[in-house]
Amino acid sequence: MTAPGLWPDSFDFAGFNAPIGEEYAIDNVEVEGEIPREIAGAFFRAGADPKFHPTVAKDTFLSGDGVVSRFLVEDGKVSFRIRYVDTPRHLAEVQAGRALFGAYHNPYTDDVSVRDLDRTTANTTPIWHAGRLFLSKEDAHSYEVNPHTLETIGPWTYGGKLRTLTTSAHPRFDPQSGEMFIHGYEAAGPCSRDVAFCVVDAKGELVSETWFEAPYCAMLHDFALTENWAIFPIFPTISEIDRLRAGGPAWIHYQDRPSYLGVLPRYGQGSDIRWVKGPDGLSGYHIMNAYEERVGDTTLIHVDHNVMETNIFPFIREASGIDASPADIRAALMRWTIDLDRLEDGWTETALGPPGDMSRTASCDQGRPYRYGFYANYDPGVGPPHAHSVVGAGFNCLQRIDVQSGELVVLPLGPDRSVNEPVHVPSAEPSGAGWLLAVVDTHSTMTSELWFLDAGDIAKGPVAKAKLGRRLRPQIHGSWVSMDALKASVRRPVDED
Numbered sequence: 001m002t003a004p005g006l007w008p009d010s011f012d013f014a015g016f017n018a019p020i021g022e023e024y025a026i027d028n029v030e031v032e033g034e035i036p037r038e039i040a041g042a043f044f045r046a047g048a049d050p051k052f053h054p055t056v057a058k059d060t061f062l063s064g065d066g067v068v069s070r071f072l073v074e075d076g077k078v079s080f081r082i083r084y085v086d087t088p089r090h091l092a093e094v095q096a097g098r099a100l101f102g103a104y105h106n107p108y109t110d111d112v113s114v115r116d117l118d119r120t121t122a123n124t125t126p127i128w129h130a131g132r133l134f135l136s137k138e139d140a141h142s143y144e145v146n147p148h149t150l151e152t153i154g155p156w157t158y159g160g161k162l163r164t165l166t167t168s169a170h171p172r173f174d175p176q177s178g179e180m181f182i183h184g185y186e187a188a189g190p191c192s193r194d195v196a197f198c199v200v201d202a203k204g205e206l207v208s209e210t211w212f213e214a215p216y217c218a219m220l221h222d223f224a225l226t227e228n229w230a231i232f233p234i235f236p237t238i239s240e241i242d243r244l245r246a247g248g249p250a251w252i253h254y255q256d257r258p259s260y261l262g263v264l265p266r267y268g269q270g271s272d273i274r275w276v277k278g279p280d281g282l283s284g285y286h287i288m289n290a291y292e293e294r295v296g297d298t299t300l301i302h303v304d305h306n307v308m309e310t311n312i313f314p315f316i317r318e319a320s321g322i323d324a325s326p327a328d329i330r331a332a333l334m335r336w337t338i339d340l341d342r343l344e345d346g347w348t349e350t351a352l353g354p355p356g357d358m359s360r361t362a363s364c365d366q367g368r369p370y371r372y373g374f375y376a377n378y379d380p381g382v383g384p385p386h387a388h389s390v391v392g393a394g395f396n397c398l399q400r401i402d403v404q405s406g407e408l409v410v411l412p413l414g415p416d417r418s419v420n421e422p423v424h425v426p427s428a429e430p431s432g433a434g435w436l437l438a439v440v441d442t443h444s445t446m447t448s449e450l451w452f453l454d455a456g457d458i459a460k461g462p463v464a465k466a467k468l469g470r471r472l473r474p475q476i477h478g479s480w481v482s483m484d485a486l487k488a489s490v491r492r493p494v495d496e497d
């Protein structure tokens, strides 16, 4: 359990966001309805759950210790387990019996006893590649975790080959080659403008690592990948070393500084990067998809993502002196299009759909022309905001958008529920729409359920629910791993033999 006492008085620690601090397993989760038999595999989730009271008066949900959880689905049955990611930070704090690390993303606020320790919480994304599971955050290397036992194995540096000090929580995959592409910002240390870009082959070998310099040290959370290009969105949420050294907030959003898209051939050198300049003050975190379109003699690149007029995180807006409530922030799912022959013209934007976040597609659609995207949004007409997840108001709708026709299918969840990021599970039939899995949280009962939806007809609601009967702290990101892939994993289920 978490340490008793008072937590900071904010939504980050209230309602569904209240710390839990338990590791446990449930063999037979109650299932309502019938789970389609073709859904067989593991839904891994990364989350944040602080074990000890923070050392700073204000703290963010994002600072919490990493927890990894797994819903294992097979033959219509579901089991569940959850464990802390045993990072050096977590182990040191458990040994000390108190928090030792300070403010979010600011190593200069840490206890002197841990100045040389890796301060990542590895709480953001479970990444599956080449038979291994990694828990990642963007401020250090990822940590390998045994997918069967959820035991932490250690930091992953590709046999010591990695030069960058960080790898992000949002790698991109080529669904045809099986390659993984990863970036790392602050590659040379806190507030450095160096960004690393790495190619990892389908066998998990680091093939290349190249660096480029961003216009400023941006919170470069995600990037876009097409068949031939990597696109890096740079928004003016900026870290600066003097402020960090003074113990100040790591991230300030500047409304008066421009945004950029960095354009790099995906097998190019960092020196090949070209910059497209855009409007001031924009923000965004997650790319839904991107692809190339050949028009005459030129190539267009389309990047589909949620774009906001300012930063969405309350703790960043507060530090930046930006007075705006989430409901007042203008945002939309946008398509940004650049012409590779006319980068100096900037990008054109086309609104695709209502604002939201946590967008996903089928894995096979990544980087190619596609039709369907899935994401969550908050509709005030469905219900009041609930303390849930990192932005302070839980999402209460799941949506499927047809980016070709514009058709939007919405599943409103009612005034009492919040939904976490969905994950797409392919159908065994090549023509099948597949399935959408998402954890849905009910506020009146403080319980969490895993919902199974037909990805071709989400509006009809779940075909089955796995009812945990207890509360999960909201997930940050999740990943689906098929049973075949899980059985072929590098690590063995040593404690299950």
Ligand SMILES: [Fe+2]
Pocket: 169, 170, 221, 285, 286, 477
């Ligand atoms: Fe993310």
